[in-house]
Amino acid sequence: MDFGYSPKVEALRTRVRNFMDDHILPRVRQWHEEVHAGKYPVSFMEDLKALARSEGLWNLFLPHLKEDEPGTRLTNLEYAPLAEIMGRIGWASEAFNCSAPDTGNMELLHMFATPQQREDWLLPLLHGKIRSAFAMTEPDVASSDATNITTLVQRDGNDYVINGRKWFITNAAHPHCRIFILMGKTDPDAPPHKQQSMILVPRDTPGVDVVRNVNIMNHHSPEGHCEIVFRNVRVPATNLLGEEGSGFALAQARLGPGRIHHCMRSIGAAELALELMVERSQERKTFGKHLHQHGTVAEWIARSRIEIDQARLLVLKTAWMIDHVGAKAARKEIAMIKALVPSLHTTVCERAMQTFGAMGISPDTPLADHWTWGRALRLADGPDEVHLRSIASMEIKQSQETLGATAAYLTPPARL
Numbered sequence: 001m002d003f004g005y006s007p008k009v010e011a012l013r014t015r016v017r018n019f020m021d022d023h024i025l026p027r028v029r030q031w032h033e034e035v036h037a038g039k040y041p042v043s044f045m046e047d048l049k050a051l052a053r054s055e056g057l058w059n060l061f062l063p064h065l066k067e068d069e070p071g072t073r074l075t076n077l078e079y080a081p082l083a084e085i086m087g088r089i090g091w092a093s094e095a096f097n098c099s100a101p102d103t104g105n106m107e108l109l110h111m112f113a114t115p116q117q118r119e120d121w122l123l124p125l126l127h128g129k130i131r132s133a134f135a136m137t138e139p140d141v142a143s144s145d146a147t148n149i150t151t152l153v154q155r156d157g158n159d160y161v162i163n164g165r166k167w168f169i170t171n172a173a174h175p176h177c178r179i180f181i182l183m184g185k186t187d188p189d190a191p192p193h194k195q196q197s198m199i200l201v202p203r204d205t206p207g208v209d210v211v212r213n214v215n216i217m218n219h220h221s222p223e224g225h226c227e228i229v230f231r232n233v234r235v236p237a238t239n240l241l242g243e244e245g246s247g248f249a250l251a252q253a254r255l256g257p258g259r260i261h262h263c264m265r266s267i268g269a270a271e272l273a274l275e276l277m278v279e280r281s282q283e284r285k286t287f288g289k290h291l292h293q294h295g296t297v298a299e300w301i302a303r304s305r306i307e308i309d310q311a312r313l314l315v316l317k318t319a320w321m322i323d324h325v326g327a328k329a330a331r332k333e334i335a336m337i338k339a340l341v342p343s344l345h346t347t348v349c350e351r352a353m354q355t356f357g358a359m360g361i362s363p364d365t366p367l368a369d370h371w372t373w374g375r376a377l378r379l380a381d382g383p384d385e386v387h388l389r390s391i392a393s394m395e396i397k398q399s400q401e402t403l404g405a406t407a408a409y410l411t412p413p414a415r416l
């Protein structure tokens with residue numbers, strides 16, 4: 001495994017960083033002003049998208065695009081350092097058509113859409129014409145165990161009829177959101193992992209009711225994390241994605257790349273927080289010393305550097321594994337980064353906020369927003385504990401192949 005950035009990646013990093021510096025960073029204030037004024041999507045987003053596309057910085061995440069599909073065709077390993085740069089500003093990835101949950105949805109459609117589904121939904125997504133949402137979590141059941149999902153997707157003639165309630169559905173308030181990929185139960189009598197299916201539900205289908213946009217840590221996200229009621233929602237049977245009962249398999253396929261993209265962006269957010277902390281600690285003095293000359297702050301800086309570099313290497317290893325052996329074989333690494341990186345994200349932001357004093361938790365730095373998002377990521381795409389559980393059970397399973405092999409290392413006193 002070689003994680004050095006190739007000349008191609010170095011050149012792309014320069015281009016993405018220049019784009020961020022020249023076109024996105026100067027718009028951060030305006031983004032906040034427009035969003036606070038209720039103007040969303042912001043007035044300049046379509047121009048930014050057109051510019052990024054014209055510069056070849058478009059759909060940077062999908063390695064296996066077909067000839068007629070726009071994008072850059074980078075491997076996950078090549079994409080990781082670019083997503084990291086985008087992660088420095090929460091909304092930046094939309095300009096490159098690389099934002100969640102669209103990326104995961106595009107990956108899913110790319111793998112499983114029928115030719116008609118590809119025409120209707122994947123191509124508009126790849127061209128940045130529409131946005132999408134992924135609807136799995138439900139308020140009434142513990143959704144970190146997807147076997148609990150209760151939304152019914154029942155066959156009726158040539159249609160499916162959907163009834164249920166979802167929440168925390170990211171992007172559902174985005175005015176350009178046109179399609180939901182919904183997970184629901186097609187066969188309650190099948191074995192637990194064959195009961196669920198995924199189905200495409202156009203946003204404007206009668207019976208789809210977005211009842212509220214749920215705030216995250218009291219922050220309002222304009223794209224939304226929404227509660228949605230599906231009441232007798234009727235869609236053609238051809239809207240089924242993959243086979244009936246394949247919902248679990250599809251969810252696994254979707255969440256691999258989706259999770260790694262979040263982690264890559266989190267590394268970027270943590271790196272920015274460290275840069276801010278390092279600069280601030282050299283500007284301010286207390287008790288006759290610069291802040292970095294106090295042992296505690298110096299330790300925060302040092303620990304942040306160590307932890308970010310460790311996490312980045314694990315993310316790159318995971319990206320390499322997805323590229324070389326596939327998301328299924330990389331599932332332990334994917335769980336490891338998902339359990340590790342959101343905590344790192346919040347820990348480094350936390351230290352940086354403290355170094356800034358009261359300003360650190362004000363809107364005058366990006367730290368509070370980044371901290372909040374890092375905290376949310378400890379739940380989004382599954383809570384830390386579920387990923388830790390998966391890692392532990394894979395370790396236990398693996399150890400059973402050689403159970404007893406460590407006995408030679410034990411040196412209990414000889415029994416008398």
Ligand SMILES: Cc1cc2nc3c(=O)[nH]c(=O)nc-3n(C[C@H](O)[C@H](O)[C@H](O)COP(=O)(O)OP(=O)(O)OC[C@H]3O[C@@H](n4cnc5c(N)ncnc54)[C@H](O)[C@@H]3O)c2cc1C
Nearest residue numbers: 134135136137142143144168169170376380381382383385
């Ligand atoms: C910002 C944000 C965006 C989101 N976007 C989406 C989206 O677009 N689409 C979507 O479908 N969902 C989305 N979600 C929902 C998210 O995926 C769920 O919240 C998550 O899977 C947990 O489900 P739950 O909230 O029902 O918690 P529950 O399943 O009720 O779990 C509660 C807690 O129980 C503990 N727990 C659970 N299992 C175990 C275990 N095995 N071992 C130890 N402890 C355990 C964990 O601490 C967990 O937090 C989003 C959430 C957030 C915060």
